[in-house]
Amino acid sequence: MATQTAIIPTGSKGSKQLRACLLCSLIQHPLDFRKYGCPNCEELMQMKNSGDRVTVCTTTHYDGVIAVINTEKSWVAKWQRTSKYVRGMYAIRVRGRIPEDVEHELENRGIRYRPRDQMDQE
Numbered sequence: 001m002a003t004q005t006a007i008i009p010t011g012s013k014g015s016k017q018l019r020a021c022l023l024c025s026l027i028q029h030p031l032d033f034r035k036y037g038c039p040n041c042e043e044l045m046q047m048k049n050s051g052d053r054v055t056v057c058t059t060t061h062y063d064g065v066i067a068v069i070n071t072e073k074s075w076v077a078k079w080q081r082t083s084k085y086v087r088g089m090y091a092i093r094v095r096g097r098i099p100e101d102v103e104h105e106l107e108n109r110g111i112r113y114r115p116r117d118q119m120d121q122e
């Protein structure tokens with residue numbers, strides 16, 4: 001495995017085109033989502049090589065950007081074998097919902113989807 005670090009978008013050029021993953025809130029350039037998928041949720045989202053999937057699984061409607069270094073305390077950890085997010089840039093709040101098929105897949109794994117358009121209350 002390569003290092004568990006997402007490609008961190010740099011510079012302001014074209015930053016409006018960056019997209020946030022609807023499941024884990026990771027922010028990447030859409031081309032990176034298409035090329036590599038989401039490093040956290042690719043198993044479920046299956047965005048690799050599919051521009052259509054990138055469109056439905058990510059959104060440009062997000063607020064706040066944080067750089068995440070230590071990401072163990074995440075609900076995503078419940079279904080991730082690694083129990084960690086990769087390090088990278090994350091949106092604080094994401095608007096929109098994951099596609100139904102992904103939601104069903106989560107349900108199949110016994111996980112209740114929590115829309116990310118609410119602030120996490122720790």
Ligand SMILES: [Zn+2]
Binds near residue numbers: 022023038
């Ligand atoms: Zn993701």
